[in-house]
Amino acid sequence: xxxxxxxxxxxxxxxxxxxxxxxxxxxxxxxxxxxxxxxxxxxxxxxxxxxxxxxxxxxxxxxxxxxxxxxxxxxxxxxxxxxxxxxxxxxxxxxxxxxxxxxxxxxxxxxxxxxxxxxxxxxxxxxxxxxxxxxxxxxxxxxxxxxxxxxxxxxxxxxxxxxxxxxxxxxxxxxxxxxxxxxxxxxxxxxxxxxxxxxxxxxxxxxxxxxxxxxxxxxxxxxxxxxxxxxxxxxxxxxxxxxxxxxxxxxxxxxxxxxxxxxxxxxxxxxxxxxxxxxxxxxxxxxxxxxxxxxxxxxxxxxxxxxxxxxxxxxxxxxxxxxxxxxxxxxxxxxxxxxxxxxxxxxxxxxxxxxxxxxxxxxxxxxxxxxxxxxxxxxxxxxxxxxxxxxxxxxxxxxxxxxxxxxxxxxxxxxxxxxxxxxxxxxxxxxxxxxxxxxxxxxxxxxxxxxxxxxxxxxxxxxxxxxxxxxxxxxxxxxxxxxxxxxxxxxxxxxxxxxxxxxxxxxxxxxxxxxxxxxxxxxxxxxxxxxxxxxxxxxxxxxxxxxxxxxxxxxxxxxxxxxxxxxxxxxxxxxxxxxxxxxxxxxxxxxxxxxxxxxxxxxxxxxxxxxxxxxxxxxxxxxxxxxxxxxxxxxxxxxxxxxxxxxxxxxx
Numbered sequence: 001x002x003x004x005x006x007x008x009x010x011x012x013x014x015x016x017x018x019x020x021x022x023x024x025x026x027x028x029x030x031x032x033x034x035x036x037x038x039x040x041x042x043x044x045x046x047x048x049x050x051x052x053x054x055x056x057x058x059x060x061x062x063x064x065x066x067x068x069x070x071x072x073x074x075x076x077x078x079x080x081x082x083x084x085x086x087x088x089x090x091x092x093x094x095x096x097x098x099x100x101x102x103x104x105x106x107x108x109x110x111x112x113x114x115x116x117x118x119x120x121x122x123x124x125x126x127x128x129x130x131x132x133x134x135x136x137x138x139x140x141x142x143x144x145x146x147x148x149x150x151x152x153x154x155x156x157x158x159x160x161x162x163x164x165x166x167x168x169x170x171x172x173x174x175x176x177x178x179x180x181x182x183x184x185x186x187x188x189x190x191x192x193x194x195x196x197x198x199x200x201x202x203x204x205x206x207x208x209x210x211x212x213x214x215x216x217x218x219x220x221x222x223x224x225x226x227x228x229x230x231x232x233x234x235x236x237x238x239x240x241x242x243x244x245x246x247x248x249x250x251x252x253x254x255x256x257x258x259x260x261x262x263x264x265x266x267x268x269x270x271x272x273x274x275x276x277x278x279x280x281x282x283x284x285x286x287x288x289x290x291x292x293x294x295x296x297x298x299x300x301x302x303x304x305x306x307x308x309x310x311x312x313x314x315x316x317x318x319x320x321x322x323x324x325x326x327x328x329x330x331x332x333x334x335x336x337x338x339x340x341x342x343x344x345x346x347x348x349x350x351x352x353x354x355x356x357x358x359x360x361x362x363x364x365x366x367x368x369x370x371x372x373x374x375x376x377x378x379x380x381x382x383x384x385x386x387x388x389x390x391x392x393x394x395x396x397x398x399x400x401x402x403x404x405x406x407x408x409x410x411x412x413x414x415x416x417x418x419x420x421x422x423x424x425x426x427x428x429x430x431x432x433x434x435x436x437x438x439x440x441x442x443x444x445x446x447x448x449x450x451x452x453x454x455x456x457x458x459x460x461x462x463x464x465x466x467x468x469x470x471x472x473x474x475x476x477x478x479x480x481x482x483x484x485x486x487x488x489x490x491x492x493x494x495x496x497x498x499x500x501x502x503x504x505x506x507x508x509x510x511x512x513x514x515x516x517x518x519x520x521x522x523x524x525x526x527x528x529x530x531x532x533x534x535x536x537x538x539x540x541x542x543x544x545x546x547x548x549x550x551x552x553x554x555x556x557x558x559x560x561x562x563x564x565x566x567x568x569x570x571x572x573x574x575x576x577x578x579x580x581x582x583x584x585x586x587x588x589x590x591x592x593x594x595x596x597x598x599x600x601x602x603x604x605x606x607x608x609x610x611x612x613x614x615x616x617x618x619x620x621x622x623x624x625x626x627x628x629x630x631x632x633x634x635x636x637x638x639x640x641x642x643x644x645x646x647x648x649x650x651x652x
Contacts, residue, residue, distance in 0.1 A: 583622025
């Protein structure tokens with residue numbers, strides 16, 4: 001298990017399966033070394049090296065996957081060239097292929113075109129659409145397609161063509177453009193289906209559809225274009241139209257037209273007899289004030305606006321509504337919903353003392369008052385009277401004897417964690433393994449925090465504090481009194497720093513108390529109480545840590561299950577711990593992490609285990625710690641009003 005994992009510099013010789021297996025081995029190794037890396041620089045360096053190797057392996061797999069995708073796309077494009085199409089050649093520049101086809105169709109309506117042949121011709125020749133006879137104009141040389149802005153005058157459309165190609169200028173009505181788009185899209189879809197391929201992003205079929213949407217629908221002669229009928233303030237909002245516009249962005253009708261063509265080209269065939277509605281955009285506007293009965297174009301524009309509003313009213317949020325049900329198996333979500341996190345404020349607050357031998361021996365600190373018998377004031381008269389040892393009446397001056405100090409011992413205890421997985425489940429369901437290991441770490445950390453708090457609680461002197469005012473005033477009063485007395489009791493500087501442990505939910509209780517203040521409560525809404533408390537504690541020279549869990553039986557976790565009925569209230573008492581820095585030390589004798597365990601017994605049941613344990617202890621090497629039990633009520637009361645609010649009892 002402890003043998004290093006060898007990752008070659010050149011990964012090209014490994015197969016995808018070998019790379020995947022190597023990645024799993026690295027991950028298992030890193031997880032097994034995680035705890036040890038927290039305390040060992042050598043292990044941390046190994047973990048960092050493994051992570052760098054893991055990144056190389058992952059990047060190699062990603063690069064190979066991308067290359068495979070590109071090769072597949074190239075093969076699809078090549079195979080598409082072998083679709084069963086006729087050899088369609090472009091006519092000379094003096095001939096109009098589309099017009100000729102139109103005339104032929106008019107002479108013989110029964111003649112049907114081959115869809116594949118039509119698409120092949122469209123791919124091999126410049127796109128030229130003519131619905132009405134084009135006026136006689138001189139040929140023009142076009143180097144690049146130039147953007148054309150529609151004006152109130154008749155708009156001329158120049159068909160896109162290769163550089164230095166002679167093209168013709170034609171006029172196109174919106175009905176003709178829409179018809180052409182529909183026909184081309186339909187033919188393109190039929191041809192690709194017959195050839196056994198699907199329209200791919202970036203192919204010539206899509207390019208033709210995009211060019212049609214971006215060009216034909218953007219240029220309409222003014223004489224036949226419908227007059228926009230959009231109420232003042234109306235806006236169209238994109239709904240599921242992909243790259244054309246982000247979700248919720250305001251769009252215009254031209255952008256909507258392009259999105260419709262894109263959606264049509266990329267959608268699968270809808271089975272006959274089914275109703276398939278795709279929401280492309282939504283609008284929020286009043287209905288138009290114009291009435292029907294005018295020209296065809298005007299009526300069409302009015303009905304389009306009304307239909308848009310009707311679609312929005314039916315389903316503004318539905319991306320697609322289809323009848324017929326869903327026969328496909330649903331996709332499995334392998335993720336786990338998680339809330340719990342590791343919380344170890346006490347462990348981080350205590351100074352660490354290494355215990356490589358499983359414990360420490362330390363000297364019990366004496367009380368400074370033990371030296372008091374060696375000090376006395378002798379008056380001048382007493383000194384003149386002489387001392388007893390010399391026959392005088394004054395007692396000899398005292399002298400205190402220094403005794404050997406008491407030697408104390410503190411030994412570590414073991415906190416272990418172990419979990420058993422089935423071999424197959426461990427391999428094929430990594431999401432469950434990862435989630436459960438996180439839960440195990442949460443419980444492991446919580447157990448250690450309770451262990452530390454139990455040791456501090458048991459070694460502290462229990463005192464109580466009751467105050468008739470609200471929680472904020474009461475806690476400040478109690479802590480200032482206790483800290484001032486502690487410093488003077490041990491002859492410390494009045495500004496000496498003391499360590500203070502408070503339950504984490506006290507901050508919310510202070511928030512409630514401040515808002516409940518009878519005079520200034522509403523002015524405290526939104527105030528950062530953390531900042532206010534931090535300023536107070538800094539001024540009082542108190543180094544505060546907020547513990548998250550609770551000593552056994554102290555009732556400070558505030559994690560009781562909520563049952564039907566009354567809402568769980570704050571605990572009625574707050575337990576704080578006050579002591580000089582260094583009074584408690586946390587012993588750490590290291591961690592035993594055996595990682596992944598397999599033996600004959602586990603193999604017999606097709607299982608594996610993960611086992612680790614840490615050897616820890618909390619030792620009181622100082623003189624005194626106080627356990628203060630404050631009775632607090634977040635009612636915001638102060639000196640006035642005289643009669644404070646009566647608080648309901650909380651969970652103890």
